[in-house]
Amino acid sequence: MRAVIEKCNNSSKRLTEIRSINCSKGQDTVTKYISKRILHSLITLCIVIVIVLALLRQMPIEGYFNNFDKMSQTQINVTLKQLGLKDPLPVQVGRYFVQLLHGDFGTSIKYRAGYSNAKIIAQKAPLSIEIGLISLAIALILGLPLGAAMARSTRSKFKIWDRFGTVLIVIVQAIPSAVYYLLIQLYGSEWFGVSMLFSRSNYATWILPIFSLSLGNIVYYAMWLRRFMVDEANKDYIKLACAKGVSQKKIWNRHVFRNAIVPLVQYIPNSILFTLMGSLYVESLYSIPGMGGLLVQAIKIQDNTLVEALVVLYSMISVVGLLLGDILMAIFDPRISFTGKEGAR
Amino acid sequence: MNSFADLGSSKLESSLNDELKKHVSAYDKCKDLPEDELFTPAEFDSSEAEMGGYSNYSYWKATLRAFLHNKTAVFFLTVIVIVLAFTFIQPLLPNQRSAKTIYNDPETGIQIVNRQPDSEFWFGTNSIGQDLWARTWAGTRTSLGIGFAVACWEALFGTVIGLLWGYVRKLDTFFTEFYNIFDNVPQTLVLILISYIMKPGVNTIIFALCLTGWLGMARFIRNQVVIIRDRDYNLASRCLGTSTGRIITKNLLPYLVSVITLRMALAIPEAIGNEVFVTYIGIGLPTDMASLGNLVQAGRLVMSQPELRYQLLFPTAVLAVITISLYIVGNSFADAADPKNHVD
């Protein structure tokens, strides 16, 4: 994984260097574009948090109490008032923003009563990140070559790779992941003789959840890379490259692959950041003590403040992920900052 | 390429076809003439001159032909039609059991729990003695109903918003900002929140799925519209005073057919998947209700016992057949409906 990120960083650095030497004007447009984009994201983030909070205030009020059943109505009202939940929404939102700026995600009510949510998250996150990054690396290492092989084989006689890849894509995309995760867990654990549950020290138990998590991404990256590469390969400039006598191998590597990978680049930061949240489903299936399982658990036991903290964090991650994706795109594709358009999503 | 299946052009086409059949080509007229006769001037026949470019292209016919050409797609279409038909006919067939009744052994009076599939209970019974065969088909009905409702809403609302977004320039900024904000909220999250906030039930799930699904559809349609909107023939059409409504329905919608059907076909498996997921988290449909989500969840609970695995596998198999068929048929139809694939 690290290698992939480093490669991205290096090439982006190289590109920025080239541009900064070449024309200060180009550099300006990139900086201008990026700062505009950051400002935009900040505003979006604020609005998203407001919407999320407004939604979350509709949660059942039981979730704010550890012992709801035993409390009288007046007790409930007093506590709600103490929590500030009786205030008008704008006041609550304002208070929440102030809290957020101090890095305060509130206090857990049931999961670990009285414990800071930020602390709970900080404990759970590293494992999710670790598993997520490994699975993403596997997805890229397997998915990109598969996509490239599929694209190249569309020009061959039997299209073996393309057929194989298409079958895989159809199966993984069409069957709901909630179902094939189950099957992987069931038969994987049986065939390899490993436990159905995750154990941190036993690396054999890491295989199945990581494989489950990467499968969707393998197919995703393969499918899009294939599509983009086939699109690129039909473009005029490839014909010109062909006409100037560049070998097929170089055309596929230096022109087609290089250009097709650019639109995919913008999804990578998002994929990395989302590993932070872990997979809701996979983590709870294998009882991995990570972030994803945490949200499911928080919902099941109705711990409202923890749900709130996780959902807000989730939204923040998604905004930041898209932002980083667009910035990466701007660095990789010289046209984007020039035309001022945001990357196609 | 622009002769879509509206009435005028199809009439014109059939009359042209008749004309063609009557026509004797100049080649047939002249081929048997003696040599000296051959070197005499012939008549200029303008209908003959027009013949070369005549093409009996019809959008829907070409779409159908392209689709039928794809054998895999035809196979899966047959599969999905049979499965769908069976799903709805099944309760009307003789000797079917109810999906909710708990069956007791007539001799001992004990519930028939976890009975292996046999001639009496084709898919066996579940852990409380309900007939899994009946439950599987009832569950398929529920889940397909949810999927279909969501798909229809997505197609309708998404298309309308997408068309407005793309076609009415004044609305573009508003919708784009709107999209950028709501696209940042992950769908799973909305699904979880809505299911958490509202009472579990079919309506909740449909509502939660409808709330977010149309965004992607609208965005897709908008992009297509923006691409097609400024093509020269639409510009020309507008200059000639064609109303916006007519341009949308006659010039734009046919191009969007492939996109809309594809999204609809994919929305159904997606909805089923989401239902399974929400049920797993424990905020899905009430457990006594037969749905694919509940069946998979119930199967999951007993899957570690090899002899009870059928409770997971039967519903899963039905679900997989449906989603895979829909996926393939949807994709193939979208390909077939794309005029780019009509070259022949």
Add this chain to the structure above:
Amino acid sequence: MDYNDIQKGETLISIKDLTFDFTLRGQTLHALRGISLDIKKGESLAIVGESGSGKSVFVSNLMGLNAQNGHVSGGSIMYRGLDLTKLTTEKDWSEIRGRRIAMIMQDPMTSLNPLKTIGWQISEAVELHRGLHGDEAKNAVYELLADVGISDPARRYKQYPYEFSGGMRQRVVIAIALACKPEILICDEPTTALDVTIQAQILGILRRLQEKYELTLIYITHDLGVVADVADFVAVMYAGDIVEVGSCNEIFYDPKHPYTWALLSSLPQLGIKGEQLYSIEGTPPNLFYEVHGDAFAARNPHPLKIDFVKRPPMFEVTPTHFARTWLLDPRSPGVEKPEHIKRLNEKYKELMKKNGESVSGREPAKTALEGAAI
């Protein structure tokens, strides 16, 4: 690489009865129907014809760039003792593409890689075909940029295609083609996507570079004005066949094929004020079906009966002028030429008289086109 073994004006490429088919969903489209043509070294040949007449398919054959569903079904293309129709592998073609034959495409907006600098794209060809690297390659690129009239090459070298206008991009494409040091340069409608003033500049550059690099030019166009500007020889294509070929003057002043007549008559330069511009009635034949006789017969206002039955052979008019029409057969009753063609013919004779016998090349074609306009 020494190309001097073949002298200027000698045959460089000889095409014999070339047929080319496409397969589309089980149907066969006959894109080329028996083309024969000689291309002379150092000359410029223009291939004229309407859209879909097979011009691009024809030249793509010279570089093996046709789509996968197409194949040569007969005939040969002999180039320096090599039959290009027999080349199959990428390795075979790598000897030809760029190195011997280079190509400029129609739309400069799409024919450059949007994510690579101009310099990178030109030096890719320089490194490949001239074996230069580093600063040497860079200097060669600067020189090429100057050649095609791009000023400040050092700055331009580092720019991306989106920073260039259409005309400038086409210059870059030309520079890329020249970087390969080819013997033959194919220009596939290089000015169609550009506006008229830029068009003239690009044509000027091409003419200048043809002399400097001793190129053999193959020029595809549907614009007869461009033809008069650049071509020594003209081949007229219709429905996948060459119906008439000759020197520029022969085609413009003494055309023999009814299609050439019709094509010339529809030139706006020859239109008569107040009258409707001539246009050819009907549409070209559908190449999915077999074409009987002369493909143009159905649209010919004065066809012979035999035109519908039998394909005419190539009749020789002069050693350089051939036409595929039954009108040249001794048995033919003869047809009166259209008004425009007669007038062109007279103009030409006048010019010949005025300038004496010294009239040659493409100069008169251009002047007469201008003169013939009323």
